[in-house]
C-alpha cells in the first residue's frame with residue numbers, strides 16, 4: 001500500500017498527475033517518443049504550454065494585463081529576479097520566516113530595503129500585523145505561507161505599493177484576488193508538480209521601469225515575449241502541472257480546494273488542541289492550512305522518535321518537523337485526502353492512549 005505523504009515539498013501530488021505524466025514519459029500523445037525526447041517547439045508540446053497558461057488564468061481568475069510565465073531556478077531565483085526587475089530605489093519586506101529572510105537578503109544587493117516588521121524574536125510563530133509600508137517603496141514583498149514555521153497570511157493584503165508575494169506553498173489552496181498583487185511567484189513542488197519549474201504571474205505595466213541593465217535570461221520581458229520558450233523549458237514539470245490543474249478543475253476548482261483544505265486543517269488542529277500529548281507551535285489566528293506544525297507538550301517531551309515510529313508503522317511518511325521548529329510538521333496540500341489527515345489523527349489518539357495513563 002502506498003504511504004501517506006506529509007512531506008513539505010517535494011510533496012504529495014494527485015495520483016492522476018503521476019500516472020498521466022508517467023504515461024507521457026513512456027509515449028507522448030501516441031508519438032511513440034517520450035515527453036522527454038520531443039521538441040518543445042513541436043505543436044504537441046506547444047499545446048501543453050498553452051493549456052497550462054490558460055488553466056492558470058482560468059482557475060486563479062487572473063485579470064487582463066497580467067502574464068503567466070514558467071521559468072527554471074526555483075523560487076529561490078525569484079528572490080533576486082524580483083529586485084533585479086522591480087527595485088529602482090527602495091523595497092519593503094515583511095520578515096515572516098526563513099524564505100522571507102532569504103528574499104530580503106537578495107534584495108539588499110540591488111538597493112535600499114526596509115524590513116517593515118519581523119516575528120524572528122518569537123521564532124516566527126506569528127504574522128506581524130502592525131507596520132507601515134513606505135509609500136515610496138517600489139514594491140512590498142510578503143511570503144503568504146511560511147512552509148517551515150506553519151504560519152499563513154490568510155487574506156489578500158492592502159498595499160499602497162505593488163504587492164509581491166511568494167506563494168510557493170499555498171498557491172491554488174485558496175481563492176486569491178490577483179488584482180491586488182503586482183507579482184506572484186512560487187516553486188511548483190508543493191501544490192503543482194515535481195521540482196524544476198517556477199511560475200510567475202506578473203502585472204505587465206510594472207516591467208521596464210528600472211534603469212539598470214538586466215541580463216536577458218533574468219529579464220521577465222524576455223520570457224513573456226517568448227511564451228516561456230526563450231530557452232528550453234522544463235517540459236516534464238510543466239506537463240505535470242497541466243495534469244494537476246486539470247485535476248483541480250475537475251474537482252471544483254480553487255473554491256472547492258479551499259473548502260476541503262479548511263476541513264482538513266480544522267480536523268488536525270482540533271486534535272492538536274484536544275490531545276494533551278501535543279501542542280501547536282503558532283498563534284491560532286495565523287495557523288497555516290497547508291503546513292501544520294506541532295510538538296509534544298512539555299510533559300511528554302523526549303518521546304518524538306516514538307511517535308514518528310508509530311506513524312511510520314501506520315504508513316504516515318514525512319512528519320518530522322523542520323530543524324528550526326522541531327517536533328512534527330504535517331503538510332496537507334491540495335492532493336492530501338481527508339482520510340490521510342484522519343489516519344494521522346487516529347495515530348495521535350493511539351499515542352495518547354500509550355502515554356497518558
Ligand code: PLP
Nearest residue numbers: 074075076099147166168169187
Ligand atoms: N519559498 C517558500 C515559501 C518555500 O517553501 C520554498 C521551498 O520550500 C522556497 C521559497 C524555495 O523554493 P525553491 O527550492 O524552489 O527555490
